Amino acid sequence: MLTLLLLLTSAQPLPPNHPAPTGNAPPSADELLGKLDATPGLKERDKTFEIAASLARLYFGAGRYQGAQLYYRQALEKTKVARERYLSLRAQLKGNETAPDCAPSEALQLEAAVALAAKKKGAAAAACLKTALAPAREVEVLLGDAYFLGKDVSSALATWDSALALFDDNHDARYARAAALLDSRGEDVEVLKQVQAELTRVLKDAPAFPKAANAKRLLARTEAAISSGGLLKVGVSREDVQALAPAAPRQPGQAPVLTKEVMEAFQNAPRTPEMDENFKKLVEGAEVSLAGGRFQEALDAYKQVMPFQPDNPRLRAGMAWTMVKLNRQPMADNVWRVAAGSPEAIDALAATLKEKGDGEGARAVLQRLRETVPGYSPKTDVSK
Secondary structure, eight states, X not given: OOHXXXXXXXXXXXXXXXXXXXXXXXXOHHHHHHHHHTSTTTTTSOOOHHHHHHHHHHHHHTTOHHHHHHHHHHHHHTTHHHHHHHHHHHHHHTTOOOSOOOOGGGOXXXXXXXXXXXXXXXXXXXXXXXXXXXXXXXXXXXXXXXXXXXXXXXXXXXXXXHHHHHOTXXXXXXXHHHHHHHHHSTTOHHHXXXXXXXXXXXHXXXXXXXXXXXXXXXXXXXXXXXXXXXXXXXXXXXXXXXXXXXXXXXXXXXXXXXXXXXXXXXXXXXXXXXXXXXXXXXXXXXXXXXXXTOHHHHHHHHHHHTTTXXXXXXXXXXXXXXXXXXXXXXXXXXXXXXXXXXXXXXXXXXXXXXHTTOHHHHXXXXXXXXXXXXXXXXXXXXXX
């Protein structure tokens, strides 16, 4: 569950009867990325395809193209064995891939699909691998986009070529490749003819393609450029063409759209013992600040841990009480309800506050807990 993170970022609707939080801006993407940048060994550590791809999308959305390139490459590296096996089988089949697709349960993971393909023959094996490789379609296109937006056109073109070698019907890759060629080599008539052929094929094979309108505009400009002997000779500026190329996302510094996928990238980011120890120290320090009445200081510490451990009951309890003390309504009530799902953690918070000299705070925490979860019997004795 990502309930606490969802509440604090307002990224998803709240459960029924929960008023929407107001007046608290979500953290900026740059703040979130700063936490990832500071994670020891994150770049080098092994990751699943899903985690690497999610991290890449986060960096891409922030305009951090080198970071996006790194994590997209890591994601695609996870497809290498399945990819090589699939291409080999496809070559043997010579395009005769008539076997039905694998059932979803048979190809949830690339490794499982490779193992399954080893037990099957011919088209059946190829079908399993093709099903498992489906997520690579978009990721490889986005890697090409990241290269293009990072001003590395040659790597972008090579990446889109690779995407088309895997799936010839990858219309996004074909369109992106054509747009990049038109932008970078629009004065070469032979290249313009390639672009014309590619765009014509996209519009023929996929008339409902989401970028069909742009493809038609590019095709018209390409045909005019061919007739005139070059793009600039028809009065079309490079800026006009670039406007139709892969669009850059938001400007760095703007608040991101914190989707569930993005938040899971934080929650599932590979951990190190040093990282977990640092989180523990931050939570302990927040509790010291909370007992001392330094509520904003406590909240700042909790927020450093929250993107990575949104389901930590101890963190939930402390952050909930901190927001209550800061009177961050109505969000404080929402977060408290989430924390009350683990009443023993709130009970433990009361014990911590009492131990650190905040007896009044401990009694107030338990009083609110009793009102919120009347069926729970606190273990902490605050009578003395």
